[in-house]
Amino acid sequence: MTSQTAPSGRPETYIRFDGALGRIENLFNLIAAASILALMLLAVVQIIGRTFFNSPVPGFIDLTEQAMAAFAFGGIAYCQRVGGHIRMEIVLGRFKGRALWIAELVGVVLIWLVVAALIYGSWFHFERSYQIGDSTIDVGLPTWPSKLLVPVALSLLWLRLSMQIYGYLRLVLHPDAEPIAVPVIEDVTTAAQHEIEEAFGEDGANEGGRA
C-alpha cells in the first residue's frame, strides 16, 4: 500500500490522514489563539470595570484560570507537528541516515508512551471532578470542563505521535525516501533560519511539517 514496496512512491493514505489530522490540529490552535485574545479583552474589561465603575468582573481569577486550559493545551499537537517543542539537537544533529531515523523513532515512541500514560491519568482527574464534584475557590465554577480539555488535547497529540511513528518507521526502512509529515532535524544554521522565518512570519507557506 505504501512506500514499503515502493520507496520513492508516496504513501497516499498516510498523507490523507496527516492532512485530516492537521486540520483538527489547526482548529485547536485557532481556539487557543482566540482564547488568548479573549483573555486579553476580559482583563481589559476587568481593569475598566474596577477602576471606573467600581464593578470588577465577578470571579475574574477563577474564570481566567479555568479558561487557561484552552491555550495551555489547545495547540499541543500542532506544536509537535511543526517540531516546536524544544530539545537539544547538538548530538542528534551529528546522526545521518538510518541512525538518525532510528533515534527520532525511539524519541517519538517514548513520547507516545508517556502521553498515553498522561491521557489515562488526566482522564481520571477529570472523572473525579465530574463524578464526585469540584469547584473553584471564589465563585464556585465547576472545574470538570477545563479538566476534560487535557485528555482531549493529549489524545490529539497521541494521534499525531502515532502518525510520526509511522513516518519515522517508514524512513528507518527506506532511509533515502522523502521525509513526509515528520519534523526534520536542522543544524544550528537552519534552526536560526527558522527563528528568522518565525520572527518574520514566513512559515505560513510550509505548514504541515517542515519537510
Place this chain on the structure above:
Amino acid sequence: QDVTWNVSVWGKRRAFTEHLEKLNELLAQKTDGKFKLNIAYGEALSKSRENLDGISIGAFEMAQICASYHEDKNPTLTVLELPFLGVPDLKTQIEVDEALYHHPAVQKDLARWNAKLLMSSPMPQYNFVGKGDAPKKVEDFSGMRVRALGGIGKAMETIGAVPTTVTAAETFQAIDSGTVRSASFAPHAHLSFKTYEASNWWTTNLNPGTVNCPVVINIDAYNALPDDYKQALDSSVKESLDHYLAEYDKVYDQWYKTLDEMKIEQVTFDKDELTAFKHKAGEPLWQAWVEEMNAKGIPGQELLDLVQSKLN
C-alpha cells in the same frame, strides 16, 4: 513493623501545621519510632487544592485540606464556613468541628474520596484590616471594595460591599494603591502578607467567618494499620491540638503587639451591631446554604442545627 506515612501540606512549617509535628512526635513515643510521618511542606506532594485527589489515588496517606478551596469536593464541611456564625475562639471552634466531623452525612461525604477526618486545624476568624475611615456599623461597608473570597465575600456583598479578587500575595499593594480598601484574613496571614503596613484599622470582633481545614487520612491506609498503631494515632489527637492552640496563642500575641506598634485603630463592634451583621449578612446565606444542600440530598438543616447547638 515500620510504617511511614507521607503527609501533604502546603506552605512552610507554621502554627497551622504544628499539630502535625506534635502528632509525629507523639507517634514516635508511643510506637518506639516505628510509625512515622514524613511531613512534606510546600506542596511537594500535591497542590493544596488537589490534596483530596491525592488521598483518593492513594499517593499519600495524610493531608490537610481547606473546605472552601473546593466547596463541591466537600459540601458538608462548608457549613462551618458560613458567615457570621459567631464562633468566639479557637477552643470553641474545635468543639464545633469535632461534633460535625462525627456526623454520618459528613463522613459519607468525605468517604467518596476514600478519606477519613482525623482532626481539625481551627483557624482564627477572618477579620478585616483596611485603609481610610474605620467602619463602625453595617452601612459603613456599603460600596467598599474588599478582598474577601467565597462565603465571606458573598456575605459582604449582601451589605453592599464590593468583593474584588486579588491574590493573597498582591493584597498589600492592592490596599496601598486603593484597588481594594480592606482585606479579610486570619491574623497570621495578615502578618505574612503585611496588609497592616498599608492599613490603619482592624476589626477585632466582626468575626465574619473563617475557613475549615481538617486533617484527613486515607481510609485504606488507616484500616491497614496494626491495632496498636491505630490506637496511638487516635489517642494523640487531643494532645496535638492542645499544642496547636498554644502555638496560636503566640501568633495572637505577635499580632496584637504589631497592631500597637503600628498604631492601628482597633474597631470593636457592640452586641447590637454584631446581631445586625448576623441578620443582614449571615442568616440569608445560611438559609440559601440549607436549600442548596437539600437539593443535593444532604441534611443541611440538621448540620446547621448541630453547629448552632454547639455555639449557644
Place this chain on the structure above:
Amino acid sequence: MTPFEIGLLMTGLLLVLVVIGMRVAFAAALVGTLGLIAIFSMRLGFEKGFVAALKMAGTIPHSKSVTYSLSVLPTFILIGFLAFYAGFTRQLFEAAKRWLGWLPGGMAVGTVFATAGFAAVSGASVATAAVFARVAIPEMLDVGYSKRLSAAVVAAGGTLASLIPPSAILVIYAILVEQSVAKLLIAGFLPGLFSALIYILIIVGISAFRGDAPPVRGFTWSQRIQSVPGTLPILAVVAIIFGSLYFGIATPTEAGALGAFVVLIAAFINGMRTKQLGQALHETAKLTVMIFTLIWGVLVYVRFLGFAGLPDAFRDFIVSLHFSPWLTLVIILCAYAVLGMFMDAIGMLVLTLPVVYPAVMALNGGETVSAADSAFGMSGELCAIWFGILVVKMAELCLITPPIGLNCFVVSGVRPDIPVQEVFRGCAPFFVADVLTIALLVAFPAIITILPAIM
C-alpha cells in the same frame, strides 16, 4: 533501592534523554512518571502503585498549568509579536538613529537603544536579534560600519530582551520558585538598562578608537521630533507595565493584557490588517503551548523529586560542604554558563531550578531569613529575586558565546555574507561587558534589589 537513590538514577536518565535530543518537556514527564511508578510500587505493590503513579502524574498538567500567575505569559508574547507585525520595530530604530546617530558608533548606539526598547515588548531574545538583523544591519553597512561591529551589536543587543519587562523567562522563574511575578519583572529593569549602558559605552569607546563606525549627522530637529510618535506605542507599553506593577495598580496579567490591547489598537492605526493579527495570534499560541508544556512536563518530574526527597537532600549536601556561600554561588553561576552554552535558556532554568534554588536559598540562611542574619546580606525574598536576575543574565550571556550562541547564528543567518565566526569575534567585547555586568550585579546586589525592595 531507597527513594533517594531512585531520584538520583532518574535524574541521570533525564540528563541522558535530554542530551540525546528527546524533547525536554516529554523527557521530563517520562522520567517523572517512571520515577513515580517506581516509588509507588515500593509502597503499594506494583499493580496498585502503577495505577496510582499514572493517576498522580495525570493530575499535574491541569493542576500546574491552570495557575493565575502563568496567565501573564501569552499576553507578553502577544505584545512582542504584535509590535513586530505592526512595524513598530522599524520606527523605533529610525528614531534612535535620528537622535543618537551623531555619536561615534552612533548607529550602533541607536541599535542598542532600539533593541532595549523592543526588548521591553518582546519576551524573546532570539526573535529580537532576528528582527534587528534585518532592520539595522543594512543601514549600518550603508554608512560604512564594519560588518563585524554591525552584526555583533545586533546579536548582543538581542540579549537585553529577557531582563527588561515584559519578559517571559522572568515570569517562569518567578512561578518555579514561588516568588512575586511583579517583583521579578520590576527587578529586571535596572540591570537591563545597566547592561544597555555598558554596551553603549563600549561601542562609543571602540568606535572612537578604531574609527570603523563613522557618526551619522545631518538630522534636523524637526526630523527628530517627527520620529517620536512612531515610538509611542512601545513607550506606552513599557510605561503601562512598569507603572502598574510598580504601583500595584494591576496584576501582571492585567498589565500585560492592557499593554497588548494598547499595542493592538496602535497596530490597527498603524495599518495592520486582520491577516497579520491572525499571524501574530497564531505564533503566540504556538509559543505559549510550548512553554506551558515545558512547565508541566518538568513539574511532573519535580513532583517525583518531591516524593524522592531529592531537593532536600541536595540542599543539605550543599550546605554540608562548608564552602563559603559566595564561592558556592560563583561556582553555581559558572555551571550555568557552561550549561547555557548547550541548552536553551528556558529549558536550562526549568530543569535545574527545582534542585538548585532551594540550595541557594539555604546558603543565604533560608527563605525567611532577615537581611542581618543572611550570608549574602539580603532577606530570603530579595535573595530569590537577585539570584533569578543573575541566572537569567547568565543564560543571556550564553546566547553570544560559542559553540552554539544562537543569536550569532541568527544574525549570520539573516546576513549570509557575514560568517558566524565574524559575529562571534565581534561579540567578544560585549561578552567582556556582560561578564563585567554580572560581576557588578553580584558585588552590588542593590542594582537588582532596590526597586523590588521598595514596592
